[in-house]
Amino acid sequence: MKTEIEYFQNNLFMKFTWMIGGEAGFGIMTTGVLMAKIASRLGYSVFDYVEYPSLIRGGHNAYKLTLSDEKTHCLQEKSDILICLNEETWKLHQTQLKDDAVVIFDSKNFIPQSTKLFRMLSLPMGKILKELSGQAVMKNTIALGASCALLGVNFQDIDSLLLGQFEKKGKEVVEYNRQFAKRGYDYVKDNFNGLSQPILTENKNQKQLLVTGNEAFALGAVIGDCRFYAAYPMTPSSSVLTTLADWQKKTQMVVRHSEDEIAVVSSALGASFAGARSAVGTSGGGFALMVESISFSGIAEIPLVVFLSQRPGPATGMPTWTEQGDLLFAVNAGHGEFPKIVLTPGDVEEMISLTAKAFNLADIYQLPVIILSDMYLSESHNTIKQSILNKIKNQYQINRGKTINFVDDEKYLRYQISNDGISPRLIPGFKEHYYQSNSYEHLQDGHTTENGDERINQVKKRAAKINTYFKNDFSAPLIYDDLDKAKTVLVGWGSVKGILLEAQKQISDCAVIHFNHIYPLDKEKVIKLFNENKRYVLIENNSTGQFRKLLQTETGVELKEKVLRYDGRPLTVQCITEKINKHES
Amino acid sequence: MSSIKDFSGYAPTWCPGCGDWGIGIAIKSALVQLGLTPSGIGVVFGIGCSGNMNDFLNAYAIHGLHGRAIPTAIGYKLANHKIPIIVVTGDGDCYGEGGNHFLHACRGNHDITVIVHDNRVYGLTTGQVAPTAMKGALSKSTPYGLIETPFNPLALALTQGATFIAQSFAGDAPHMISMIKRAVAHKGFSLVNILQPCVTFNKINGYQYYRERVYKLTDNKIDDKDETMRIIREVEKEKYPLGIIYQNQQSSYHEQLPQLMNNSLIKRKRFSDFKLLEKDFI
Numbered sequence: 060m061k062t063e064i065e066y067f068q069n070n071l072f073m074k075f076t077w078m079i080g081g082e083a084g085f086g087i088m089t090t091g092v093l094m095a096k097i098a099s100r101l102g103y104s105v106f107d108y109v110e111y112p113s114l115i116r117g118g119h120n121a122y123k124l125t126l127s128d129e130k131t132h133c134l135q136e137k138s139d140i141l142i143c144l145n146e147e148t149w150k151l152h153q154t155q156l157k158d159d160a161v162v163i164f165d166s167k168n169f170i171p172q173s174t175k176l177f178r179m180l181s182l183p184m185g186k187i188l189k190e191l192s193g194q195a196v197m198k199n200t201i202a203l204g205a206s207c208a209l210l211g212v213n214f215q216d217i218d219s220l221l222l223g224q225f226e227k228k229g230k231e232v233v234e235y236n237r238q239f240a241k242r243g244y245d246y247v248k249d250n251f252n253g254l255s256q257p258i259l260t261e262n263k264n265q266k267q268l269l270v271t272g273n274e275a276f277a278l279g280a281v282i283g284d285c286r287f288y289a290a291y292p293m294t295p296s297s298s299v300l301t302t303l304a305d306w307q308k309k310t311q312m313v314v315r316h317s318e319d320e321i322a323v324v325s326s327a328l329g330a331s332f333a334g335a336r337s338a339v340g341t342s343g344g345g346f347a348l349m350v351e352s353i354s355f356s357g358i359a360e361i362p363l364v365v366f367l368s369q370r371p372g373p374a375t376g377m378p379t380w381t382e383q384g385d386l387l388f389a390v391n392a393g394h395g396e397f398p399k400i401v402l403t404p405g406d407v408e409e410m411i412s413l414t415a416k417a418f419n420l421a422d423i424y425q426l427p428v429i430i431l432s433d434m435y436l437s438e439s440h441n442t443i444k445q446s447i448l449n450k451i452k453n454q455y456q457i458n459r460g461k462t463i464n465f466v467d468d469e470k471y472l473r474y475q476i477s478n479d480g481i482s483p484r485l486i487p488g489f490k491e492h493y494y495q496s497n498s499y500e501h502l503q504d505g506h507t508t509e510n511g512d513e514r515i516n517q518v519k520k521r522a523a524k525i526n527t528y529f530k531n532d533f534s535a536p537l538i539y540d541d542l543d544k545a546k547t548v549l550v551g552w553g554s555v556k557g558i559l560l561e562a563q564k565q566i567s568d569c570a571v572i573h574f575n576h577i578y579p580l581d582k583e584k585v586i587k588l589f590n591e592n593k594r595y596v597l598i599e600n601n602s603t604g605q606f607r608k609l610l611q612t613e614t615g616v617e618l619k620e621k622v623l624r625y626d627g628r629p630l631t632v633q634c635i636t637e638k639i640n641k642h643e644s
Numbered sequence: 645m646s647s648i649k650d651f652s653g654y655a656p657t658w659c660p661g662c663g664d665w666g667i668g669i670a671i672k673s674a675l676v677q678l679g680l681t682p683s684g685i686g687v688v689f690g691i692g693c694s695g696n697m698n699d700f701l702n703a704y705a706i707h708g709l710h711g712r713a714i715p716t717a718i719g720y721k722l723a724n725h726k727i728p729i730i731v732v733t734g735d736g737d738c739y740g741e742g743g744n745h746f747l748h749a750c751r752g753n754h755d756i757t758v759i760v761h762d763n764r765v766y767g768l769t770t771g772q773v774a775p776t777a778m779k780g781a782l783s784k785s786t787p788y789g790l791i792e793t794p795f796n797p798l799a800l801a802l803t804q805g806a807t808f809i810a811q812s813f814a815g816d817a818p819h820m821i822s823m824i825k826r827a828v829a830h831k832g833f834s835l836v837n838i839l840q841p842c843v844t845f846n847k848i849n850g851y852q853y854y855r856e857r858v859y860k861l862t863d864n865k866i867d868d869k870d871e872t873m874r875i876i877r878e879v880e881k882e883k884y885p886l887g888i889i890y891q892n893q894q895s896s897y898h899e900q901l902p903q904l905m906n907n908s909l910i911k912r913k914r915f916s917d918f919k920l921l922e923k924d925f926i
Binding site for chain 2: 324337486
């Protein structure tokens with residue numbers, strides 16, 4: 060048996076996982092994010108994930124975060140600290156603990172029973188609450204203080220965080236929170252000082268931001284000069300709406316919560332026609348309602364950015380859980396034939412840069428651009444270095460393609476035939492001119508037509524955008540590590556990126572191919588990444604392997620092996636390594 | 645100065661005798677009389693015989709999807725609130741397919757003018773009943789008679805907060821011109837419901853039917869909701885008031901957005917002070 064000191068020395072805490080669970084409605088998520096912010100401020104890379112039911116009260120909430128002094132891409136399976144605000148947490152999560160984990164509970168509430176050598180820390184949360192006449196939700200803050208004491212955080216760091224978090228609500232609120240954190244902190248210092256280790260001491264890393272995928276989309280939209288955002292709340296996309304709405308006075312964006320998703324997308328198309336960069340956000344069910352308008356955007360050639368954050372369907376499905384189940388739906392969304400672009404960022408950094416890019420693509424190609432996220436990417440926080448955000452911001456150039464504010468010619472044709480498929484788009488208002496954007500098939504000047512030749516001309520013109528996109532803006536999938544030397548290649552798209560990168564470290568001679576420009580796919584650039592002498596394994600968070608079908612249709616490449624998960628939970632490194640190793644042995 | 649000719653696109657394809665001809669002329673006349681030009685207005689057309697005006701009326705226009713003209717127009721207005729935005733729609737488009745948008749646009753008092761061609765049938769799909777059709781109406785989709793009672797757009801607009809409600813008749817061009825001018829000049833959501841004979845598919849509610857049943861409002865208290873509701877309920881007795889039924893001046897939606905105080909959304913400078921946003925993430 061290892062002593063505590065040896066345990067901490069051996070692990071060196073390159074990676075550390077902290078988890079808190081309790082009844083829904085008691086501030087678990089808020090506390091979790093406070094913990095993540097402390098780690099982020101101290102310079103550690105953080106990734107978190109929250110499990111919660113589609114309820115406001117009752118049910119179980121759990122929040123988990125992994126922090127590291129190296130870039131962390133996803134959660135560790137097993138936790139080093141588990142805080143049980145109720146017995147349910149212990150029952151559900153005791154199997155996800157490292158052998159020497161610290162378990163925090165209140166012995167007045169329940170006593171965890173285990174044959175394993177966990178280090179048990181009874182924290183009298185109930186007693187402290189009573190003494191300070193606190194509400195039940197303050198248990199979290201006591202536990203936060205206790206956790207910080209265990210991890211060697213200076214109380215000053217907690218103090219300044221609480222000040223930043225609650226100062227808008229007044230000094231009393233700051234002080235109120237502070238006393239609970241202090242009691243938890245002091246209790247550990249006084250009674251369990253032996254367990255306390257300097258894990259979260261100041262790291263010399265650069266300044267970081269802690270953002271979710273949804274917040275990353277919001278940042279990307281602001282960088283991309285989005286001026287109009289409309290949405291109808293739908294988990295897991297809603298926090299884009301609330302974030303952008305909150306920023307309105309600063310950004311001067313018009314952010315509108317419309318009566319339904321059809322109004323949402325229609326108003327965005329109206330604003331975009333007028334000349335404002337516009338976007339909408341939703342999840343699968345809301346997107347289903349928008350689909351007719353996606354087709355309208357296609358034929359009328361009105362730029363539009365759509366943020367589609369997936370959750371398990373069909374229908375209402377499992378609203379607060381995760382899945383990559385809408386890839387083919389997004390790719391095929393809209394009746395009739397017209398080009399669109401679908402992007403699948405793999406992490407918050409890609410979310411920011413690809414969102415900003417999406418606004419350029421929508422303007423350049425005058426079509427709908429869909430950004431696919433999912434609950435896992437949308438709601439998980441990840442740290443991003445401020446220097447990286449600055450770089451994205453500073454390198455971004457607005458490119459509106461053939462958008463024009465005036466015309467020299469006497470005659471202006473909105474849907475003029477061109478080799479690259481793109482016609483000049485005049486922003487409405489220029490004097491002596493006018494035109495219509497038409498949802499009917501139209502002549503070059505926009506008037507409705509049913510003439511066969513004119514129809515063919517317009518179909519070909521719109522379709523030609525795809526080749527122009529391949530030439531100028533398509534980006535081949537990113538390769539991680541040496542593809543030539545690799546024997547095993549993990550293939551994925553979207554939010555699985557981080558999990559693939561962590562799994563890769565545990566598989567010998569392994570490379571990763573990650574697709575973020577997922578549709579349309581430039582066959583020539585993609586096909587050469589696939590070679591018969593390697594073992595390719597497709598990793599997807601759905602039940603049918605949708606990307607496998609897409610890849611085969613678009614490029615002819617067929618992937619035989621796959622790891623699929625569709626229980627509403629994110630994939631894990633273990634899911635992948637088990638499959639790879641099983642096959643090998 | 646613009647002329648009717650400036651606003652005239654292709655020659656209309658409406659049936660001879662259709663009420664839409666009169667509405668088309670009235671819209672163009674009203675725009676000319678208001679001193680507007682095709683490049684200075686935005687028009688959003690719905691889908692239907694009314695929406696087919698897209699090819700006959702010149703403007704910076706959108707011919708969008710069935711039922712979605714109103715929310716499209718709202719987005720257009722918010723992006724460029726300096727120009728008048730007009731919706732040309734029909735009873736099926738606006739009160740059926742787009743009914744939800746209609747009532748929410750009233751609530752929002754969006755500064756757009758909605759001109760509804762109310763002919764009580766679906767003309768473009770060959771004459772099925774529309775939401776405003778009378779109970780018992782026979783049509784291809786209701787061969788045994790319509791079960792529902794008629795949709796009352798005026799009552800709905802009033803109760804949902806529209807600030808300008810007018811009704812006119814396609815057989816009375818000067819009246820339509822006057823109503824459309826007043827509606828476009830009104831700041832806030834304005835509805836002009838135009839009773840429009842469909843000579844091909846609606847054999848009941850024709851010119852003769854309306855001439856016998858319309859009456860012009862004089863001296864009605866246009867800001868009195870109780871009186872207005874009494875007038876609106878006359879339609880239940882097949883008496884159709886023409887004129888401004890209700891008007892009340894209130895701030896429109898875009899006037900209540902601080903970000904649109906100085907410039908239109910499309911004209912303002914790009915936002916660049918990211919420091920303001922970053923502190924939320926530290």
